[in-house]
Amino acid sequence: MEQIFRQSRGERGARHMNPVIAMFAVAVALVAAPVAAQPLGGISSQWSDPDIWDIARGGQLYDDWMVVLEHPEPKGNHPAYPDIGKKKGKATWRCKECHGWDYMGEDGAYGKGGHYTGIKGLRRAVGMEIDELMNIIRDKTHQYTEAMIPDSAVRKLALFVSRGQVGMDQYIDRPSGRARGDLRRGASFFQTVCAICHGFDGATMVSRTATALAAFGDRGYLGTVADDNPWETLHKIRNGQPGVGMVALRVLSVQDQVDVLAYMQTLRRRRQ
Numbered sequence: 001m002e003q004i005f006r007q008s009r010g011e012r013g014a015r016h017m018n019p020v021i022a023m024f025a026v027a028v029a030l031v032a033a034p035v036a037a038q039p040l041g042g043i044s045s046q047w048s049d050p051d052i053w054d055i056a057r058g059g060q061l062y063d064d065w066m067v068v069l070e071h072p073e074p075k076g077n078h079p080a081y082p083d084i085g086k087k088k089g090k091a092t093w094r095c096k097e098c099h100g101w102d103y104m105g106e107d108g109a110y111g112k113g114g115h116y117t118g119i120k121g122l123r124r125a126v127g128m129e130i131d132e133l134m135n136i137i138r139d140k141t142h143q144y145t146e147a148m149i150p151d152s153a154v155r156k157l158a159l160f161v162s163r164g165q166v167g168m169d170q171y172i173d174r175p176s177g178r179a180r181g182d183l184r185r186g187a188s189f190f191q192t193v194c195a196i197c198h199g200f201d202g203a204t205m206v207s208r209t210a211t212a213l214a215a216f217g218d219r220g221y222l223g224t225v226a227d228d229n230p231w232e233t234l235h236k237i238r239n240g241q242p243g244v245g246m247v248a249l250r251v252l253s254v255q256d257q258v259d260v261l262a263y264m265q266t267l268r269r270r271r272q
Ligand code: HEC
Pocket: 062, 065, 078, 079, 080, 081, 082, 092, 093, 094, 095, 096, 097, 098, 099, 119, 120, 121, 122, 123, 124, 125, 133, 136, 137, 141, 142, 144, 157, 161
């Protein structure tokens, strides 16, 4: 899977150089038109990042590498998972469980409640060398072996940690959990990009069976997820959902992604 994606991307880059550049110009023009007053920095810099897919993939691995890699869950708790933590087994092996959806560890949303571990976040690691980060993921604290997460995936995780994080406090008001976004802009993205799979009301989970619905309950509605965990939702908007065919909006500016989140927070919480 990893291999196939890499190849297809490489081939396209080599054989169709000019159309890609042309697409770039058209896309910038289209996206820029309605927001001419805003600087283009965010958009153009993300377009020109040749690692954008690997970074998004790294974000999915950060979310749940076992699902992305179809790896059976390791036995027992992660060795670095503290006794004070309330989670067991598989959950303790996910990066997000110790470092948080907001990448702030104990300084963020996981500073209290059922996900508390007292472990620090990853904000200090922004901009760190990829090799250094790969070594951390393989170190004595983490103990992720090559058999669990191959080097190609560890590299994507490192790219995500170094270049894929966003400082969420700038975009989501922490006390209220409200996203600081433009609802009208968010609605236009949601209705044209997300609704095809999730419905205009965000109440459709395309792959969800009756059993899964019974298990997840109210979480089947995007309005609920966006309300209850805006940090998780922003992470998924940017990187996609592990193990399923979902888009990643990383190519858009962070503000556009936050606009989508703000709109999702207006969607209904459950079927009425
Ligand atoms: C069970 C808990 C746990 C899990 C799961 C976990 N980590 Fe960590 N991580 C830690 C602890 C504890 C430290 C601090 C180690 C230290 O300071 O010596 C840390 C530190 C780090 C650091 C260094 C941060 C800094 O500021 O120096 C990075 C980067 C990191 N982890 C990435 C990851 C990634 C990527 C994953 C998933 C593949 C992951 N971690 C999963 C517990 C965890």
